[in-house]
Amino acid sequence: MCDFSDFERGQIVGARSEGASVKKRAELLNVSQTTVPTVMTACTKHGASSSAKRNSDRNPKLPDRDRRTLQRIVARQHKTTAAKVTAELNTHLRNPVSTKTVRRELHKANIHGRAAIAKPLITDANAKLRKKWCHEHKTWTLDDWKNVVISGYSAGPLIHITGRMPANEYLDILNDEVLTMMSVLLQNTAIFQDDNAPIYLVLVRRELEYHQIFSLACIIARPQHN
Known part of the structure; x- marks a missing residue:
């Protein structure tokens, strides 16, 4: 679907309110008749004159306070696994997050896992x-x-x-x-x-x-x- 401005969406919604047909609204904006119902559906779902793209950004799963908690856990237990870090972090959260989310947040903070160097044991x-x-x-x-x-x-x-x-x-x-x-x-x-x-x-x-x-x-x- 073409990316319409709020004004153009408003025209389509307003024309619908005035009883204009799909054909008339399509001619108004010089678009195909199949585009009009698509715009109307998007407007109904996301708001009469707001862009779906503007509402597509999800809120971060971890607010700043929880990110700081995560970083403190890793700083205290730097020789551990992402799964164990996630398990401990979730004890501090109301809504648990996945290990994938924890890894993503750690990568954003430039914290990455490394495989430990193998050390031979005493025979x-x-x-x-x-x-x-x-x-x-x-x-x-x-x-x-x-x-x-x-x-x-x-x-x-x-x-x-x-x-x-x-x-x-x-x-x-x-x-x-x-x-x-x-x-x-x-x-x-x-x-x-x-x-x-x-x-x-x-x-x-x-x-x-x-x-x-x-x-x-x-x-x-x-x-x-x-």
Whole structure:
């Protein structure tokens, strides 16, 4: 149907009120006779002289207050699903909304879901080794642990490294920085715990033995290294 102005609709409705026939009203606006009943039906449904398009916009399902409630729920539980967010939101609403509506409102607020990165779990064998390690050292005192220098975690010199580091460079840092610091601060009581990196393991243990420094086995590689 052609998009008529309110004035043109008013003409058709007014002509009908004056008793004009469909043919006469069609000639009045230079339209087909089938258009006149369509205009009359639209006017009856949406108002005598108002546009159907003006009434086609639906009120938002979530007013501003409910949108703020939704955003607070997501901010508090950012690691959750849209279905769970919808369920909680609906406990605050008089008229429940769908998960699709919640997603649409979140997207409008520039909040989007992302698939979490898969993280490998600790294997049964790894768990047993960790438990064994803990049992072996459960009697250590605080003073015992004060002598331990843990690779990558203990206080000491900060070494800037770019890219991958070959084993020989690792040994240079170990000799020039770490072992020197340990001999000064801890003297003969130093214990070094490396991170079990296979590329360094044999060389590091050999170097520690040469310097008569006790080596403490790592608590077993982290899950991502299994």
